Amino acid sequence: MTDFQNGWLYEAGIGENRALRVADGELVAVRVERGRTGATLASIVDAQFTEQWVAGRSGIVTLASGEQGLLQPLPKGLTEGASVRVEIVREALDEKGGQSKRAKARPAAEGSALTMGPSLLDIIEAGGEPVRTIQAHEPDRLSAFGWNEAMEQAETGRIDFDGGSLLVSLTPAMTVIDVDGPLAPYELAKRAAKAVALALTRFDIGGSIGVDFPTLEAKAERTEVSTIFDQHMAGKCERTAINGFGLMQVVARKTGPSVLEVMQADKVLSATLALLRQAERTQGTGALQLDVHPAVAAKLNHPQAWLDALSKRTGRDVSVEAKGDIPIAGGQIS
Template sequence: MEPDFQNGWLYEAGIGENRALRLEQGELTAVRIEREWHSARLGSIVEAQFTRQWVAGQSGIVTLESGEQCLLQPLPKGLTEGAALRVEIVREALNEKDGQSKRAKARPAANDSALAAGPTLLEHIEKSGQPIHHVQAFGPDIMSELGWNEAMEQAETGRIDFDGGTLLVSLTPAMTVIDVDGPLPPFELAKRAAKHIALVLTRFDIGGSIGIDFPTLSAKAERTEICRIFDAHMAGNCERTAINGFGFLQIVARKTGPSVLEIIQADRVLTATLALLRLAERSGSGGGDMKLNVHPAVAAKLHHRQAWLDELSKRTGRSVSVEASGNISITGGHVASGSH
């Protein structure tokens, strides 16, 4: 990495997953992930057909040409079942840990609006105007050196340690809940946590309804100070309540798609599979056959995505095989070399 690269984005186009990491003064401030799936992207303007009403006169279900169904709101007056219209995607579909999914949200677009696909991750960070450094899957693993692996572990476990305490982030269908824990006196713990919560919301692109369970603070002045610290470090736009007498603060921020935690936790087998592909690509090229020793669930995921194995073979110049073993954990897959 160039020694003067302290600010801006690093971007890596991986197999099945693209990744971006933002630095500010050399510190990791944001990670973003883009995976291959067939939901319409944020900002897309697409053809749709009105399927049925959801809440009479207020919202309805539309079906896109891809077959994806979206929640349409507001509902145009006089729209009849089967009518064609153009819609803009304002929130991408969400996959949840229990296998359930929430439809994307859309709003009506003018009939003469140009059809368009929403911006990719790379296009999105290009619009930021910040420098972009494209990372290749050979040489030093720059993103790991800058904290990518630690951030992914935080996203997977929901546990984020800071000096003097821990944030425990839990995903629920209704909201993201963050519990503050630690041995410090309540006011000192809450002050430190307030800063880190603001940074975490930006780092992992957490939006929607967010509940924060701070230590109970009896003094109103202390609760006001906690809110001031949070506001000073919160980079994104949001609305919040005051902290109540039980230490609870609620935040509402615009949600345009799944947070990094939601992406990582929605399908842990997929997360492990994509991490293994990244490791395999970085294992070197031209070294004879490559064997991926994996858990059977990961093997099944790979066999359903032959294109990923073909891409790995193309990028490394090596033939690739997969061997499943129940003795290997889901995250314990590894790469072995065969004969030349």
């Protein structure tokens, strides 16, 4: 992969678009885009004001798709049932267990035209770095730069580094990162500070983030660990000092789900889309058979368009067989 050292690799997959950023030949960021609706970031859409939330301050709006959003502030004189044009400022957040946080919206500027927010490809192209689109018949550049390992980290929340590991836990209120490892507390905390900063950028983790470092009694040690975090934190954020119990809080702008939230919200869907990617890259001729867990089979058959796209892209007939003894992430292709 020496021919690509800096920029973005982009892959338009079946049901999922993927991007990986490389700096000096190393993976520094991954992004995943699934199913764009009217509530994508920076979209300007018409909605119906459904109900008051906090009187005179915020309320619920319903988009044409049926998706709801939290509108704040409320335009003066807006009454329930009225139409209002809004701008999406944060996408909806799907959480494990089927819970979901509504998208956030604000009143659109007067005269604003209806528009769909930028796609993943639009966003990375606007950044000014080189963008190379890769196809399934080409070498798997994403995997060569560590895509599969990054996706495993996103799905499990476990990120290993030299001398320790991070366990990233998603909660409705915040993202919590626990530091663990066999090293002495000061050395472990220093290495973890770099790993935390890199992980926040790699997986687009924003919002409120709590980091539980080892307890460090010396203030100078806590200050040094904070400095290491600052040196490696590429995105804009605010943070507290590390307190005597090892806790540091980071706050960064959140405009949508992190890669961890995307991958963990529906693990059956994540396994299904990963299998489609693998199947699209499978060499050979003749029919493709996918032996999968019944839950994955259900995903593959609804929507049928995914299997149709796989058949069209590979030029092969595709069949699916559900087998109860196959793990969700253990689909087989033959």
